Amino acid sequence: MADPMKIRATLQGDVADVRILMLHPMETGQRRDAKGEIVQLHFIQSVVVTHNGKTVLDAQWSQAVSRNPFLGLRIKGAKAGDRISVTWVDNKGDKRTDEITVAPAS
């Protein structure tokens, strides 16, 4: 089962600084396990970030992204309380969606 993401969104003026941590093995398909067998390719293929339901980032990833990826983006025109939702789907069809609200500027 996919583990939850950790998402942080803080306001700087009208820009939300969004930081996303994902837990994923991101196997390149090149590594061998303890038995010497190739570990199957297993990576996040698509990442979609929405702001109040509107897609603001739609990314196609490859196996070149590191294990436990970190993704940061800035969303213009955000207000405190806005909903930010992140969904990833990997090449095995596993997916995970997490949502948070933008924290007010501190």
Place this chain on the structure above:
Amino acid sequence: MPITRVGFATILLACLAAWGAAPAPAQSDDPLGVGRKMLAEDNPGELWVLRGERLFREQRGPKQASLEQCDFGMGSGKLEGAFARLPRYFSDSGKVEDMESRLLKCMAELQGLDRGAIIQTRFSNLDRASDMEALATFVASRSNGMKMDVRLEHPREREMYKAGEYLFFRRTGPTDFACVSCHGEDGKRIRLQDLPNMTERKQIQAVVAGWPAYRGTHSTVRTMQHRLYDCNWQMRLPDLGFTSDVSIALTSYLNYQGNGAVIQVPGVRR
């Protein structure tokens, strides 16, 4: 004439070398600092806290129990500040125990999980995660913001502390190393990695307050048990047994020396 020229060139070279060397200390102070700061702001270790909490509250094992009744010394199920007081003496086991040994005991006794299997998967690798690492990170994180406060009130705790102190300074093994060989003065390194001087309070406090820590080179969180295991291996000593008396004695010594440190876990390490 040619000799003078050579002499002049040598002086010039020496000057250049001296200048060239001058900026180096500033760089070697903390060449990894930038990356470390980025990691600390968005510490992947937070994901282990989440996973640990889920594992902690989930009903698992043959007995279908959660770990919520586990006693870390503050009473059953009380986690706040528990890590700050460990290792300490537990009357139910008659031993001084640290966080990992308590977790091991609870997983075996409350949940009925196989002790051998837990020990086998105590450290994660690229092929599988470790429940122990996640659970330890979660439990320790419940003491965040509190000060390390190991008290050594029980005679057995004092004994363990004394044993730990002895082990810390005792040179042993094929390389004739003690912990203090690397951690006894400022400015020691292994390759580019600066080593904390653990005879100095500030530096040891930074150590005990920051484990379990996310290790970038391992892509996972490691606990103090793993840190000690790894040090042991680096000293080419026989493998340090998980939650062995030796490991708990050293942890008692280190944590007591680091008393007063404000706990902030998961830390971030190279």
